Amino acid sequence: MKRVTLKDIAAALGVSVGTVSHALSDMDDISEEVKIKVREKTAEMGYISDDVANSLRSGKTNTIAIIVPDISNQLISSQIKLIETQARQNGYVPIIFNTNENEEIESSAIMAALRKRVDGILLCPAQHNKDNLRLLQKRKVPFVLFGRFFESEDTSYVCSDDVKGGRLAAEYLLNIGCRNPIYIGTEDYLECSVNRLRGIKEAFAAEGLSFPESRVIRTSSESGYGMETCGKLSLFPETVDSIIVFSDTVAFDIRYHLLNLKSDLAGLPVVSFDMTHSYYPLPFHHISIGMKGDGLASESFRILMNRISDPESQNEHVLVDVELHEFCR
């Protein structure tokens, strides 16, 4: 059961391959009569055009790579869903790579994407170092960073306004009288965690207070470290009155374990980031800071399309505005 090709249709009809091709593209150098014959035969024989052959000829694959640390993260999968919809509407198909926050897997994902000749790449970088960024730049493939970016590098990116987010979190807690929060962030290579902390410090400074380094816990951005972090949390003095967490996922993980441990800390006010509840209604009280609208997905896709059609286009830097929301109060 070989696949039906233009050649087969041409043979069946006693015309040339070029004629069939032109007829199917509805070009005006083919008579209506032949076009009808061709279309009928095409349907009858079940012809399906061959993207591989077309890609080889045109140099375009109409494929983009989406490379992310964790597809199963609610924020990321929601963004991928939005991107997939836009891509489809624009004739593009996304291929997916999960890097597990691992630079080497990320590197091989980029190489695989390059071998597949994707037209562009959307990358949420693992960000341990800049090697993979260099790789992308050297290969001159159109790419946009989304969700995370490197402050010191001039690339296109779309990211949430994390400094403002940090400020909102701290302002909220200060406002309800909590002056001794802990910040649970990630290792410092993740600039969004650093920026959120920066925002927290700014908000404290604005009130003439300081937010000391001693109240920062650095944990992994991967899931599965909730228990470990609970251990670190329990070492803090009882004056701690609230918690700010780098992401909802990590916050949920920690509170899951605090609940299981029946720890008093489970009662502390928590503010975290991403607004997972708004993608996915969850039946418990939670305060989260996240982006307004679907800018992350739509802007990063728009910029990528732009860059694909005009490789000389300027880098664009988009900070999506954030807001604080209280769910299931």
Next chain:
Amino acid sequence: MKRVTLKDIAAALGVSVGTVSHALSDMDDISEEVKIKVREKTAEMGYISDDVANSLRSGKTNTIAIIVPDISNQLISSQIKLIETQARQNGYVPIIFNTNENEEIESSAIMAALRKRVDGILLCPAQHNKDNLRLLQKRKVPFVLFGRFFESEDTSYVCSDDVKGGRLAAEYLLNIGCRNPIYIGTEDYLECSVNRLRGIKEAFAAEGLSFPESRVIRTSSESGYGMETCGKLSLFPETVDSIIVFSDTVAFDIRYHLLNLKSDLAGLPVVSFDMTHSYYPLPFHHISIGMKGDGLASESFRILMNRISDPESQNEHVLVDVELHEFCR
């Protein structure tokens, strides 16, 4: 900045394209000397092999399509993550399609996958009708249904044991003295919902009780109908003492709205399906029924690989065993 091809390397070295090809594949009809020269030049010029050209020649793309109703659903994104990992380890890359539970989008997704000449398809079907199943069968593309299947059709599939799941849910509730649960399912085209209901009825029958149709609510499997379902729920008499919900996602959505409405129903025991908590720890009490292990992803991928390497292989039917788990008791 054209892409470097074998031709370029051959020209730079004054050898033929075939020689370079053989050298890079380390075939033994090429002298060590030439191999070294070729490898050096290849690295120097930054050659990246071209999957498109290779696919055209070999007829293999090393690509599989994953077609699902909702990528952002926690169960699905977790499975995709597992599948992606296995695929990568086997030299395959997944392309992703989101159907939004829509038959037409699903159909065009299948066509797009076919045009891209994917080696196989993993499909979680929208299941309104069987047209798309026929399309796949007619095209003779290797495919496996996962997460959902058609009971009357002989295809390969991997799915949870939903009848048992329904039984476990009902047994649990009967055991804690709840004799009047409501079942919130989907329209009947989703066979997993039907099977879960069947299991519930079986468990009731085993106790000499009956579970009447009047205690079934049929809602959409898409998210966003929580509010509507709350309305239907409120019409039931107060004798209702518990709720069984088709999926965790829908259950969370409903309880989210019940909480916001400060409804008494928010206090009722709820059992739902998928065990979302185990993929993603969530900080609230919940009872869920889900699959043991990662069989859904690993089995469906294994069967697909099998079918790709041997298109004549038998259809395999796998029901993954389920268990009930209580989280954050």
Next chain:
DNA sequence: ATGAAAGCGCTAACAT
């Protein structure tokens, strides 16, 4: 041990 050439399926340029 290496080179030359065919061909995967298609489109576009050129020829008739």
Next chain:
DNA sequence: ATGTTAGCGCTTTCAT
């Protein structure tokens, strides 16, 4: 209005 041909990048015969 239709046919012919070249070529996208590669691997694989088949010569040498």
